[in-house]
Amino acid sequence: MRLQKNTRLALYSVLEFASDPTRHIAAAEIAERYDVSAHHLSKVLSELARAGIVESARGVGGGYRFAANARRLTLMDVIQLFEDLGAADPGRREHGEETPVGRALAVVLSEIDEIAKSTFATITLATMLRLIERQSAAQAAAAAGGAVSRARARRARPGRAT
């Protein structure tokens, strides 16, 4: 499953805003964090603002602020603003799609699409924020464990450079 660049940027941005709903965050700050141009990001943020997911504030300390309900808004709600997942393009025909093999392959691809859509439609931003927290905690614990192991190894091998 690959999401288009704008969709990924929208998800990154929305999750940044939702992680601290009281704070106005400048577009430039998010652009720098995700290594994209502020100009490109501004188009994405404008769309999110039009959808009522974020709201903008002008002037000093301006930027964008989360304006939705993180317990209700799903990943799919954001994704659908930028792309149609699994939607068939009526003008596009794949080679061999009318053959028995092509039809069978379409069934398999449709199964994958349906699972992906269900996944995105059932993960709210609040759930994502908890997942991010859990992953960060696990990463920190692993790093701390690694540091302890390295320290033990250094103590066990005092003559060796590390």
Next chain:
Amino acid sequence: MKTVPKNAGGGAVRRAPAAATGAVAIRPVRAADLDAVVAIDARVTGIPKRDYWRTVYARYGAGRHAGRQFLVAAAGGEVVGFVIGEVRDWEFGSPPCGWVFAIDVHPDARQAGVGARLLAAICAGFRRAGVDKVRTMLSRDNHLILSFFRSQGMMAGPFIPLEMELSP
């Protein structure tokens, strides 16, 4: 571009007063609770199944098996939700794990943490029974309950449900 998601900003939520104030007790089901369980299920699914629930009660509610649990949430003397599950062993090589196969909260008592408390209670029972993993399975179209389970930390597991039509 698509239109604004209708639920993007959330909305007012109706709550049953007792559930909303936190006066909820989680306890094993009793025979007298069965009518309320049948009513909640019928309200949610639109299909009354009294005989089915009698069978479920006989199997899970009598407390004869340590791994089987049928718990209810009671608020203000009324049953407002229930959860049912059991410990399953070695299905297709899976080490023993807790399995939740039903959870429901009366629509008027939702958004008050009742479902989370029911799930936490049955998970505590699973831990007491010696397992450290809980699984469930439901329709991918059931976004409401899928969202609930995901909000509690559940993710897609390593097992894939399969089915086929049985020819006559």
